[in-house]
Amino acid sequence: MDPNVVEARIFSFIANGLLGGNSEGLERGTPLLELGVVDSMGITRLTSFLETEFGIRVPVEELSATNFASIEALARLVSRLSP
Amino acid sequence: MRLLKDVLLSAAASTPDGVAVICPERGAVRYGELDELANRVARALLRGGVRAGDRVGVFMPKSADALAAMQAALRIGAAYVPLDPSSPVARIQTITNDCRLAAMVGDEARLAALGEDTGAALPFTLALDEGALAPFDAGTLPDTAATLDGNSLAYILYTSGSTGVPKGVALSQENALAFIDWATALLEVTPADVLANHAPFHFDLSVLDVYAAWSAGASVALVPEMAAFSPRQLVEFVGQHGVSVWYSVPSAVALMLHHGGLFEPPPPALRVVCCAGEAFPPRLLAALRAGLPSARLLNLYGPTETNVCTFHEAPAAVDGETPVPIGVAACGDEVWAVKDDGARATPGETGELCVTGPTVMLGYWGQEPHPRGAPYRTGDQVLVRHDGGFDYLGRRDRMVKLKGHRVELGEVETALGLHPEIGAVAAAVVGSGTDARLVAVAVARGERRVPLLELKAHCAKHVPRYMIVDRVVWVDTLPRTPNGKLDRGAIASACL
Numbered sequence: 001m002d003p004n005v006v007e008a009r010i011f012s013f014i015a016n017g018l019l020g021g022n023s024e025g026l027e028r029g030t031p032l033l034e035l036g037v038v039d040s041m042g043i044t045r046l047t048s049f050l051e052t053e054f055g056i057r058v059p060v061e062e063l064s065a066t067n068f069a070s071i072e073a074l075a076r077l078v079s080r081l082s083p
Numbered sequence: 084m085r086l087l088k089d090v091l092l093s094a095a096a097s098t099p100d101g102v103a104v105i106c107p108e109r110g111a112v113r114y115g116e117l118d119e120l121a122n123r124v125a126r127a128l129l130r131g132g133v134r135a136g137d138r139v140g141v142f143m144p145k146s147a148d149a150l151a152a153m154q155a156a157l158r159i160g161a162a163y164v165p166l167d168p169s170s171p172v173a174r175i176q177t178i179t180n181d182c183r184l185a186a187m188v189g190d191e192a193r194l195a196a197l198g199e200d201t202g203a204a205l206p207f208t209l210a211l212d213e214g215a216l217a218p219f220d221a222g223t224l225p226d227t228a229a230t231l232d233g234n235s236l237a238y239i240l241y242t243s244g245s246t247g248v249p250k251g252v253a254l255s256q257e258n259a260l261a262f263i264d265w266a267t268a269l270l271e272v273t274p275a276d277v278l279a280n281h282a283p284f285h286f287d288l289s290v291l292d293v294y295a296a297w298s299a300g301a302s303v304a305l306v307p308e309m310a311a312f313s314p315r316q317l318v319e320f321v322g323q324h325g326v327s328v329w330y331s332v333p334s335a336v337a338l339m340l341h342h343g344g345l346f347e348p349p350p351p352a353l354r355v356v357c358c359a360g361e362a363f364p365p366r367l368l369a370a371l372r373a374g375l376p377s378a379r380l381l382n383l384y385g386p387t388e389t390n391v392c393t394f395h396e397a398p399a400a401v402d403g404e405t406p407v408p409i410g411v412a413a414c415g416d417e418v419w420a421v422k423d424d425g426a427r428a429t430p431g432e433t434g435e436l437c438v439t440g441p442t443v444m445l446g447y448w449g450q451e452p453h454p455r456g457a458p459y460r461t462g463d464q465v466l467v468r469h470d471g472g473f474d475y476l477g478r479r480d481r482m483v484k485l486k487g488h489r490v491e492l493g494e495v496e497t498a499l500g501l502h503p504e505i506g507a508v509a510a511a512v513v514g515s516g517t518d519a520r521l522v523a524v525a526v527a528r529g530e531r532r533v534p535l536l537e538l539k540a541h542c543a544k545h546v547p548r549y550m551i552v553d554r555v556v557w558v559d560t561l562p563r564t565p566n567g568k569l570d571r572g573a574i575a576s577a578c579l
Binding site for chain 2: 019020022023024025026030033034035036037039040041043044047058059060061063064065068
């Protein structure tokens with residue numbers, strides 16, 4: 001899948017699903033964990049979204065602060081885990 | 084005199100080849116290895132000038148290294164202060180200065196972030212990375228902790244403070260050991276057990292997982308922080324490590340059950356499930372009982388100030404509707420409820436739960452010590468049951484729970500109020516369990532309504548991540564009661 005499309009879909013999920021549409025200032029490099037955009041429950045919701053949307057499986061060892069640091073990082077994770 | 088450090092020392096002496104810790108970065112760490120690692124860190128701390136009676140901060144993700152650092156502090160007669168690895172630097176500085184840390188042990192990235200700020204007066208920092216400990220001998224240390232007794236400080240756990248400043252709950256060697264010995268006996272822990280560690284180390288639930296395991300020569304398996312609320316990954320963790328004793332907030336168990344397939348099939352080794360930190364939903368208890376008919380299911384209760392002071396063990400049959408009691412006194416403590424008129428509540432009456440006994444804290448760091456033997460008033464309202472136990476009813480103040488984390492709304496409001504464009508603000512929690520959300524009702528100082536992300540970024544500089552606001556509702560004025568006080572009921576309604 002086109003990496004830009006992957007990023008756009010993740011962006012849209014975070015903006016609407018996690019921030020309830022209040023996404024002014026959200027960028028592909030925004031530190032998601034540091035700003036509490038993605039909290040412990042957000043990790044769960046985001047993981048389910050990634051698994052359903054992109055048909056991947058995120059194993060426990062990939063739930064790392066590096067992989068969930070930003071939209072960019074998440075898109076790299078998706079591309080790495082994609083078949 | 085037995086001290087907290089002796090829990091690991093005894094296990095290391097008797098079963099050096101047993102597995103002490105299972106963690107993501109090192110895999111299975113044997114008692115002998117952990118013991119040597121703790122000795123190396125202890126020597127590094129001594130070299131750095133740390134002495135008996137000092138405090139040592141531990142600022143890193145949960146790991147065998149972090150555990151070794153905590154033990155190292157104890158071994159030289161110092162106390163450890165486990166810090167939330169996701170806390171902002173400003174909060175760590177506040178704590179560093181509050182309890183005058185003699186040293187901070189951490190990972191390179193966090194120590195570098197601390198070093199960039201000049202606000203913290205840290206005499207010594209120790210980064211536990213590759214090679215840092217190589218120069219230090221792993222052999223047994225001379226007994227530098229000989230000057231300690233049961234009342235000596237063992238660790239400080241910082242919790243949210245209502246005035247906006249975190250407060251340090253100071254716990255003694257005896258406080259810790261009374262709880263650990265009680266828990267190890269109650270749960271009948273044996274060397275064959277694997278205890279899952281779900282809670283972070285700055286959270287008192289972790290004291291059970293780590294030390295009850297070590298007391299019995301069992302293993303503690305560290306759940307990675309990032310996976311703490313990821314249902315399928317948690318269930319995989321339980322299966323992969325053969326977890327036999329699980330202890331966490333009930334919301335994590337509920338997620339595993341409803342979204343992680345915990346009982347498909349039921350994990351064969353799982354023989355004990357303990358919950359604490361928030362109310363245990365009756366339906367969750369019934370579902371656990373159905374899936375694990377022969378397992379022991381326990382509800383543990385107690386604020387950080389007393390660790391677990393009451394417990395309830397579920398019977399063989401539960402109806403799924405009756406509130407789950409917090410139960411009867413634990414750890415040799417005495418518990419009772421006091422009514423508003425000061426009299427002791429009798430069965431059927433409600434009152435504030437009070438505690439005395441071996442697990443009651445020394446006091447808050449930097450404040451007058453809690454008088455020995457004096458009742459600790461928990462601030463929790465309870466119903467006295469006819470069987471002599473207690474049902475939890477709620478808080479008497481504005482402390483709330485967010486996935487088990489204690490949050491003083493006053494601390495959230497203080498942080499938000501520091502934003503120059505916020506005129507007035509009140510915070511509230513909407514929902515419960517995994518659906519709990521922190522909402523701010525705010526009045527803008529000028530024309531602009533600060534975007535949510537900008538406010539989150541502001542909060543992230545002042546409070547730990549679990550205290551970052553999830554949503555903001557803008558209003559023209561905060562609702563007040565006729566006598567001018569904030570109308571908390573109207574504020575809660577505005578958040579919905």
